[in-house]
Amino acid sequence: MRHFVLVSVLLALSALVSSNEVKTQISKHVAIVSGCDSHLYIVIPTAYALLRKTTAGKYRVTFVTGSECKKTVENLGSDVVHHDSGLWLHPNYDTSISTAEYYENITVGSVIHPYRAMQSLAKEDKPDLIIAESFSVGASIVAETQNIPLLFHYTPGISHIVTWLGGSDISVGAFQHVDPKTTPMFIQRLVATVFFSVEILLSDYFCKPGAAVFEKIRREMGLNDSYDNYEHVISSFPSFSAVGEPISQMFDVPPNKFTLTGLLPSPPETMRVPDELKDFLEQSPKPVLYVSMGTYFVFSDQTFERVKNFLESQELFNVVWSHRKYSTTRHPIKDRTKMIILKKVPQKFVLKHEKVRAFLSHCGISSVIEGLSAGVAFLGAPQGRDQFYLSARVASAGLGLEIGRTPNEPSLREGIEKLHRNLNQYTKNVQNVYKQMSRESVQKLENLVDSLISKGGSSKFDPSESLIWSWNQALTHVLMVLIAALTILLYLIKLVMLLAVRLIDWLFFSEQELKKPKTN
Template sequence: MFSDQRSLTILMLPWLAHGHISPYLELAKKLTTKRNFHIFICSTPVNLSSIKPKLSQKYSHCIEFVELHLPHDDLPELPPHYHTTNGLPPHLMSTLKTAFDMSSNNFSNILKTLSPDLLIYDVLQPWAPSLASLQNFPSIEFTPMGAALTSFSIQHIKNPSVKFPFPSIYLQDYEAEKFNNLLESSANGIKDGDRVQQCSARSCNIILVKTSREIEEKYIDYLSDLMGKKIVPVGTLVQEPMDQKVDEETWIMKWLNKMERSSVVYVCFGSEYFLSKEQIEEIAHGLELSKVSFIWVIRFPKAERSTRVEEVLPEGFLQRVGEKGVIMKGWAPQAKILQHSSVGGFVSHCGWNSVLESIKFGVPVIAMPMHLDQPINARLVEEVGVGVEVKRTGEGSLQREEVAKVIRDVVVEKFGEGVRKKALKISDNVNKKEDEEIDGVVEELIQACTGRGI
């Protein structure tokens, strides 16, 4: 058994998406505050350059970054600035997965050089635990997605004809085809669904999941049954707000300070989803019809970054909403905004990181899922009682009247009182449990490192 004085080295290998790398970094921070862990986070240079500023000086002695170089001579269509999902043209996604697979030799050399006590890896690289096993290192999967989504996907892969046993979690017809395509999409001759299954199967006795029993208890237990492994929740892993202030933070906080308690909705659809002109139009009209004050973050793809927001918003929209609305182009201090007492609702695409942020800060969700895991997360938000989903047409289109109605229901009307109270209650429960959950993770990792978890 290792004594507490003996430093344990962990190598982390997340998938090349910001929504995966960020939870890995937060998990690393939590672990190093609990025990003498030395953690290496491995990713491509372009990803590391965006994540390094998010690590404050106090962690510099115990968290280090390791560059993973993907082959680009063999794949000239994927230059180094595309070695990330952020800003990646969609048609190059399978090429990125192929390049990631092709980096396995480089990764094998990193394993040899660092000789860690443990590898923690993500859901799309089954070659990583295999390489660790060849070098006699234990490895554990950490999925930065929820247990409802993961169990829904695994069951769908294993038994597509069997209905998911929890009726609250389902897909609309217009969502099901996209979801199936996601699991069926392949790169380098391997379907994503198969990658997910192989990664889970190769994990030592446990799988870490970014969730809390307070939110997903029955899905954690069901996932454990499906996988035949212990599922260990790691908590919400919401990013700690950085110490240094930027100009955007100062002025938006001043604007929020002038607003009434719980009167503002924050509108944001994540860092890697871009709204169509039609969606922007319906959401804009919905916000205007709701008469609720708002902060709306609008992002454009790299090729369209010079676009002015006025060009995509309905004519005269900014003049009509006046002081009641703020449009922020590109970036906003999301965690700080959600923590502000003036914010009473989050119009969200329901990416998992955003769902957990809203839960942690007790802000009710107005759910507008767009793709990927988001529809499942939105159904969970409704089931837990911390939000309401905006219903769409049979083809999946948004309608401004419905957008306005749900915003008012959640933020203003008596109807939303239960949701607002539940959001605060769940937030309180989740926050109380965080320490205990991380302690449980630390115990499991120590066991894996000492050979009892292999």
């Protein structure tokens, strides 16, 4: 009997050890790379989905980003490793710098920081897969030299990487400023190709410092293939996006290069909720409007005061406002039962609160995603960059309204009244869109990650396989459109001149003909 018990215990221990060994063997190491800026919040749900929404222990995640974002990464849980590689400085907070300065800094940073960080991580703990946010192109050098599969995480708002040229048929996904519901498709495609071509030309101009660094490191590492622009590099590797229609417009998606997973679940709120905020929400007898211009943008003092005064005077919503530059002495609140303004607000908590029904937002992509997942209606007040496109897409999808960059009292009044009047319909639309965009998203991500890891090896950068346009193609397209537009304009001018001559001839010369004496 004793022998039987001893054997049973040994068998159980053996099974436990074997189980742990199997668990270790199947736990795949995924490195997620992103700059320490607003784009980090695009990739956080990817890490959360892999760790919390798939089979326990299937993946382990290392976050590769700046040390200034260590706390954000640690909020995901103790099992998420932050690979500390110093500060990753990006000039997002300084909105006064020029576009040229912004792109020069951010594109140099997107090469140096990811390259150095991934190089050190590969020496310490080589990952089975690198998922790099689309600006972190420096990670591609390590992927090639270390033979690691690479997956680019596309960030909505920049021109879509599924753009490609196939014979004479142009199929483009790019941000554009036309209403997809009322504009014919051929006009949409034409506008998209022009916007996309111009962006490639501007990107090539502004990104030269970063491109020079990228090319220098590639040559030093023995990777001599030249490239045309950052998009050219990104689109030659497998890539995916969590955001598709109706927020990010796509015309055609080639399955061999691009995967649309759909919206991934976000981690729960980790920021402490102030008692005064809890009390305000619980005691509000009206629906609540949440106002936030995001992490980096704020209204000017003049616009802030104008919007604040109107929101205090209206009676349809109570207001919670997140404003990082708020001063109680400069902008005192008249009635604290109707409005609360804090420098920092736990946004997920607020948006998901049952009393909060609407969101006055700059429509940055992270805010749009959080608003969608919370089921609130939108008032769009875009402040810069891709926000104008995203705000227009939100409005065209019936998820809310646009009130402009610097809303005045008439636009605020019209927007608030219409939003309140149609609040239930907007909310229903938001819920339906979120359900559509998040369907089976985790499973799609898991399948994509598993397929790349099982194949193994890096997808080498090959300019001939890239689906993106080159600088020459972009320039040629813009010139062709300009020549076509000029030809049409000259033809119209000629037509108008001919009509004018005919009209003058009819008005003056026909009258003279009538005055001539008739002859037998």
